[in-house]
Amino acid sequence: MPNLFCRPLAAIVLVASAIAPAQAATAPQTFLEQGLQEIIKIAESNRGATPVQLARKTRPALERLFNFESLTKRAIGGGWRDLNPAQQKQAISLFSEMLIRSYAARFDWDAKLEMQLSPPVDVGSGRIEIPAQTRYAGSKANVLYRLENTAGRWSVYDVVIEGVSMTANYRAQFDSIRQRSGGEGLLKLMKDTLDKGS
Amino acid sequence: MERAVGLFVTAGLACLAYFAFQLGSTTIPQSQTVLLLARFTSAAGLNSGAQILIAGVPVGTVGPMRLDNNFYALVELHVRKDLALPIDTVAAIRGRGLLGDKYVALTPGAEDKTLAAGDRITDTESALDIESLLSRFAFGSVQNQTAPQNAPQNAPQNPPSQQATPENKPSQNP
Numbered sequence: 570m571p572n573l574f575c576r577p578l579a580a581i582v583l584v585a586s587a588i589a590p591a592q593a594a595t596a597p598q599t600f601l602e603q604g605l606q607e608i609i610k611i612a613e614s615n616r617g618a619t620p621v622q623l624a625r626k627t628r629p630a631l632e633r634l635f636n637f638e639s640l641t642k643r644a645i646g647g648g649w650r651d652l653n654p655a656q657q658k659q660a661i662s663l664f665s666e667m668l669i670r671s672y673a674a675r676f677d678w679d680a681k682l683e684m685q686l687s688p689p690v691d692v693g694s695g696r697i698e699i700p701a702q703t704r705y706a707g708s709k710a711n712v713l714y715r716l717e718n719t720a721g722r723w724s725v726y727d728v729v730i731e732g733v734s735m736t737a738n739y740r741a742q743f744d745s746i747r748q749r750s751g752g753e754g755l756l757k758l759m760k761d762t763l764d765k766g767s
Numbered sequence: 768m769e770r771a772v773g774l775f776v777t778a779g780l781a782c783l784a785y786f787a788f789q790l791g792s793t794t795i796p797q798s799q800t801v802l803l804l805a806r807f808t809s810a811a812g813l814n815s816g817a818q819i820l821i822a823g824v825p826v827g828t829v830g831p832m833r834l835d836n837n838f839y840a841l842v843e844l845h846v847r848k849d850l851a852l853p854i855d856t857v858a859a860i861r862g863r864g865l866l867g868d869k870y871v872a873l874t875p876g877a878e879d880k881t882l883a884a885g886d887r888i889t890d891t892e893s894a895l896d897i898e899s900l901l902s903r904f905a906f907g908s909v910q911n912q913t914a915p916q917n918a919p920q921n922a923p924q925n926p927p928s929q930q931a932t933p934e935n936k937p938s939q940n941p
Contacts, residue, residue, distance in 0.1 A: 642877045643855050643890070649877030690837050692806065692889045694854070713808070715890070732808065732893045737857045740874055 597689050597697055597716050597723045604634035604725075609682065616678050623673035624666065636724035637665040639717065643726065644739035648747040648755065656752060663759040664739075670763070680706035695719070800827055800845040805858040805871070805888040810840035812869040812894050813860050819844055819871045826850060829871055844871060844888070853878040859892035869894060 713729035819827035830843030855876030
């Protein structure tokens with residue numbers, strides 16, 4: 570059962586990315602597709618790499634596709650305001666690394682990702698959603714990419730897999746941690762998690 | 768005797784009416800709410816009149832729902848007007864257990880800008896299709912059918928020709 574989520578998730582992440590320098594003029598669907606292709610290409614050219622190594626290799630491309638600041642802010646939710654600017658910066662760094670590594674750890678070099686993107690749906694306020702159907706390592710999944718246009722640049726700020734939003738899922742988890750241990754405790758937990766995986 | 772039975776039935780009906788009124792009174796009056804919209808890929812199981820909760824506390828009720836032009840469910844949410852909900856608030860359809868009623872859970876975000884009357888919540892999570900997930904679990908994935916073509920033993924990595932695909936077409940290793 571967990572594979573239903575894990576495998577498409579792995580694909581997605583590897584997913585991410587990248588975009589051409591003239592991204593502002595690129596249609597969001599092309600931007601997304603090119604980004605995904607670039608990530609997969611990087612991952613495939615690093616066959617056998619450890620999750621940490623793979624995360625390091627794919628990060629630049631992922632950063633072009635994903636807006637990690639927005640993603641972290643959404644994942645932490647209301648607790649974001651309790652963090653000072655230095656802590657917010659640290660949170661973005663830790664959360665993005667945690668996210669990339671967790672997906673990198675699930676990448677399967679022998680699996681093949683098939684993906685069909687549907688036309689974007691405008692949801693207003695400079696945001697769009699691109700539905701996709703994926704098949705990865707034998708599992709099919711409905712994926713929804715949420716993109717926002719900030720200063721003429723598209724970026725992914727959330728991925729919804731089979732109805733489960735990545736940021737909402739983390740927000741629920743982080744909320745309870747933050748209530749127990751505060752913002753500092755949340756950052757420490759993220760750091761400890763990363764240290765364990767190093 | 769007949770009069771006693773009649774009185775008993777009347778008293779029963781009065782109790783029923785009282786409890787119905789008490790339950791109904793937990794609904795927040797519409798004059799104290801603001802209308803927000805939320806778009807879901809599926810609102811299955813959610814009914815008009817269902818509760819809207821933040822941290823388990825009722826803050827409104829679900830209004831009518833309809834289909835938008837893209838066949839998504841557009842749901843009206845009547846939420847307490849004194850709440851300043853950030854624009855990145857997440858609206859999720861949740862259930863009280865597997866068979867329980869559905870409700871909308873709001874999780875406020877971090878943005879300073881807040882939702883105004885008539886605004887649309889774009890960050891949503893639809894109702895989980897448990898049956899679909901269970902059936903996949905019960906009947907297995909498509910791996911077995913695709914394995915012979917997609918993952919032969921000792922297969923080399925996918926050739927580059929399989930990687931480039933046109934937009935809107937199924938792509939391999941995008």
